[in-house]
Amino acid sequence: xxxxxxxxxxxxxxxxxxxxxxxxxxxxxxxxxxxxxxxxxxxxxxxxxxxxxxxxxxxxxxxxxxxxxxxxxxxxxxxxxxxxxxxxxxxxxxxxxxxxxxxxxxxxxxxxxxxxxxxxxxxxxxxxxxxxxxxxxxxxxxxxxxxxxxxxxxxxxxxxxxxxxxxxxxxxxxxxxxxxxxxxxxxxxxxxxxxxxxxxxxxxxxxxxxxxxxxxxxxxxxxxxxxxxxxxxxxxxxxxxxxxxxxxxxxxxxxxxxxx
Numbered sequence: 001x002x003x004x005x006x007x008x009x010x011x012x013x014x015x016x017x018x019x020x021x022x023x024x025x026x027x028x029x030x031x032x033x034x035x036x037x038x039x040x041x042x043x044x045x046x047x048x049x050x051x052x053x054x055x056x057x058x059x060x061x062x063x064x065x066x067x068x069x070x071x072x073x074x075x076x077x078x079x080x081x082x083x084x085x086x087x088x089x090x091x092x093x094x095x096x097x098x099x100x101x102x103x104x105x106x107x108x109x110x111x112x113x114x115x116x117x118x119x120x121x122x123x124x125x126x127x128x129x130x131x132x133x134x135x136x137x138x139x140x141x142x143x144x145x146x147x148x149x150x151x152x153x154x155x156x157x158x159x160x161x162x163x164x165x166x167x168x169x170x171x172x173x174x175x176x177x178x179x180x181x182x183x184x185x186x187x188x189x190x191x192x193x194x195x196x197x198x199x200x201x202x203x204x205x206x207x208x209x210x211x212x213x214x215x216x217x218x219x220x221x222x223x224x225x226x227x228x229x230x231x232x233x234x235x236x237x238x239x240x241x242x243x244x245x246x247x248x249x250x251x252x253x254x255x256x257x258x259x260x
Contacts, residue, residue, distance in 0.1 A: 033152050036223060042152040046219050049158045061201040073199055075119045080196050082111050082118025090174060091134035095142040097189030133168050135175060136167025141234035150223050159226040
């Protein structure tokens with residue numbers, strides 16, 4: 001009786017396996033595209049940019065930190081960001097978000113006047129109109145374009161993707177405060193472009209140092225962080241700003257010393 005039960009179980013198992021083999025299978029899922037197929041080239045360009053930052057831009061930024069209080073650096077960044085108004089206004093329209101374009105227009109009007117050419121941000125602090133950075137790469141993403149391969153170019157695009165690089169010419173024309181090409185077109189303003197670069201590097205100094213120290217593979221950390229952040233911006237999961245330490249219109253933050 002025990003042997004008959006065992007044979008019955010064996011027959012049932014064989015029948016089930018044959019049935020599973022005979023049943024049609026669904027299509028195999030396509031593998032995710034490789035995000036970094038140009039890694040050898042990208043890594044070489046990343047090494048160039050990293051060396052430039054470690055030995056030139058970073059030390060100059062530390063000197064800028066030494067001679068300026070943080071609040072000056074924050075307000076200077078706000079001035080440059082205010083110049084990005086054309087891109088911040090046009091891109092939401094292309095994305096089908098006229099409300100955000102209206103916010104960008106209101107921010108520019110308020111900050112350019114009451115905010116003293118954008119050095120201060122009363123639109124955010126007084127009216128609750130938070131900034132939302134926009135560029136052509138984000139618009140391509142909203143239209144359904146994937147990021148494409150990761151891409152690193154010396155100086156101009158230290159971290160990018162094929163999609164974002166395709167939007168770079170448009171951004172250079174519209175996002176004036178971020179444009180690295182504007183000084184090539186108007187050579188007389190290259191000192192302003194250099195100041196913007198050094199000031200932004202100074203604002204990011206603490207974060208960069210902590211990330212470098214915590215990263216086992218600095219190249220991969222920068223790549224993965226960039227691609228993840230771009231997806232967040234495309235989904236508009238929050239704005240890109242941090243609360244300024246002080247935005248009183250006619251005062252600087254007296255708690256900041258001239259050397260930090």
